[in-house]
Amino acid sequence: MDFNLTEVQQDFMNLARDFGEKRLAPTIMERDHQGIYDDALIAELLSLGITGAYFEEKYGGAGDDGGDVLSYILAVEELAKYDAGVSITLSATVSLCANPIWQFGTEEQKEKFLVPLVEGTKLGAFGLTEPNAGTDASGQQTVAVKNDDGTYTLNGSKIFITNGGHADIYIVFAMTDKSKGNHGITAFILEDGMPGFTYGKKEDKMGIHTSVTMELVFQDVKVPAENMLGEEGKGFKIAMMTLDGGRIGVGAQALGIAEAALADAVEYSKQRVQFGKPLCKFQSVSFKLADMKMQIEAARNLVYKAACLKQEGKPFTVEAAIAKRVASDVAMRVSTEAVQIFGGYGYSEEYPAARHMRDAKITQIYEGTNEVQLMVTAGALLR
Numbered sequence: 181m182d183f184n185l186t187e188v189q190q191d192f193m194n195l196a197r198d199f200g201e202k203r204l205a206p207t208i209m210e211r212d213h214q215g216i217y218d219d220a221l222i223a224e225l226l227s228l229g230i231t232g233a234y235f236e237e238k239y240g241g242a243g244d245d246g247g248d249v250l251s252y253i254l255a256v257e258e259l260a261k262y263d264a265g266v267s268i269t270l271s272a273t274v275s276l277c278a279n280p281i282w283q284f285g286t287e288e289q290k291e292k293f294l295v296p297l298v299e300g301t302k303l304g305a306f307g308l309t310e311p312n313a314g315t316d317a318s319g320q321q322t323v324a325v326k327n328d329d330g331t332y333t334l335n336g337s338k339i340f341i342t343n344g345g346h347a348d349i350y351i352v353f354a355m356t357d358k359s360k361g362n363h364g365i366t367a368f369i370l371e372d373g374m375p376g377f378t379y380g381k382k383e384d385k386m387g388i389h390t391s392v393t394m395e396l397v398f399q400d401v402k403v404p405a406e407n408m409l410g411e412e413g414k415g416f417k418i419a420m421m422t423l424d425g426g427r428i429g430v431g432a433q434a435l436g437i438a439e440a441a442l443a444d445a446v447e448y449s450k451q452r453v454q455f456g457k458p459l460c461k462f463q464s465v466s467f468k469l470a471d472m473k474m475q476i477e478a479a480r481n482l483v484y485k486a487a488c489l490k491q492e493g494k495p496f497t498v499e500a501a502i503a504k505r506v507a508s509d510v511a512m513r514v515s516t517e518a519v520q521i522f523g524g525y526g527y528s529e530e531y532p533a534a535r536h537m538r539d540a541k542i543t544q545i546y547e548g549t550n551e552v553q554l555m556v557t558a559g560a561l562l563r
């Protein structure tokens with residue numbers, strides 16, 4: 181495994197960094213405090229080509245020589261340094277919506293749904309979580325009943341859906357046969373505007389305020405048979421495999437948040453003078469900064485390794501679980517230490533330290549809580 185970045189990987193990283201510096205950084209405080217999801221800014225981000233980093237040219241992607249999974253992950257990490265909310269908006273579109281269509285879709289589905297997601301003209305989302313089906317996703321209560329004409333009628337709801345209400349394309353999971361448990365769950369591709377498909381409550385969140393999290397409501401939504409993703413009854417497997425990839429994106433998001441928190445803390449420690457010298461001159465502070473750096477570097481290796489395994493087509497479920505858990509725990513610890521180094525100013529929303537800490541927390545929760553990552557890893561260890 182070699183993390184000497186290729187020119188192309190560096191290009192993707194620089195592209196995201198440039199967008200972060202010029203387009204995200206100037207307004208992040210305002211957008212975060214006011215909870216602004218900026219459609220125009222997202223459209224601009226989607227137009228950059230990051231969404232196509234690892235997809236083939238025939239689907240509008242960068243192609244074999246144009247990029248890979250690590251290129252995409254590097255871009256997510258860079259974006260998260262400037263705006264963690266925007267990074268998950270992108271990651272939900274690519275990892276959770278485009279990827280399963282790419283992996284499990286028919287050529288017709290790829291033509292119709294994957295291409296616009298990859299080209300960045302449409303936004304995607306992934307609807308698995310329900311009020312009574314969180315960690316235990318097998319408890320799906322959304323049902324899809326097959327009609328005589330081959331269509332399905334969907335009824336139920338999904339909560340906490342990233343990009344809900346703004347996305348054009350949704351991967352939605354529903355029970356087609358309750359008696360079969362996990363094997364009775366089927367994945368469908370839904371489109372914004374389908375009759376009976378509406379949006380409910382918008383979440384008022386602790387962090388990632390620049391992303392939107394919304395309830396999806398299905399009331400007799402008629403879904404054509406050609407919108408079924410994969411085979412009937414294979415939805416649970418599709419959901420789990422999709423989340424494997426998503427976890428690398430969350431790991432990258434966590435890395436970006438941690439790196440931003442560290443950079444801010446380093447800068448602040450050089451400027452803030454107490455007892456006649458800058459904070460960084462106190463060994464307890466400089467060692468704290470060094471320890472934050474060490475944790476970040478360790479997490480980076482795990483995240484990049486999982487990305488490389490996915491790119492190589494090798495198994496990466498456990499590596500993604502490990503990377504997601506370690507990176508998100510590092511983000512939480514590092515961002516909390518950064519607040520400590522900022523002292524009272526760290527607790528104030530006038531400085532970015534508080535935002536990093538609020539944003540870090542979600543990386544321990546979504547796309548499988550960190551307890552789930554332990555279950556995945558323990559399961560593999562004890563197989």
Ligand SMILES: Cc1cc2nc3c(=O)[nH]c(=O)nc-3n(C[C@H](O)[C@H](O)[C@H](O)COP(=O)(O)OP(=O)(O)OC[C@H]3O[C@@H](n4cnc5c(N)ncnc54)[C@H](O)[C@@H]3O)c2cc1C
Binds near residue numbers: 307
């Ligand atoms: C901002 C945000 C965005 C989200 N985006 C999406 C999205 O786009 N699509 C989507 O489908 N979902 C999304 N989610 C949902 C998210 O994935 C779930 O919240 C998460 O999976 C946990 O489910 P839950 O909230 O129901 O918690 P619960 O499942 O009720 O868990 C509560 C606690 O119990 C622990 N726990 C549960 N079972 C066990 C067990 N067997 N052993 C040990 N501990 C256990 C959990 O780890 C957790 O700490 C999002 C959530 C948030 C907050």
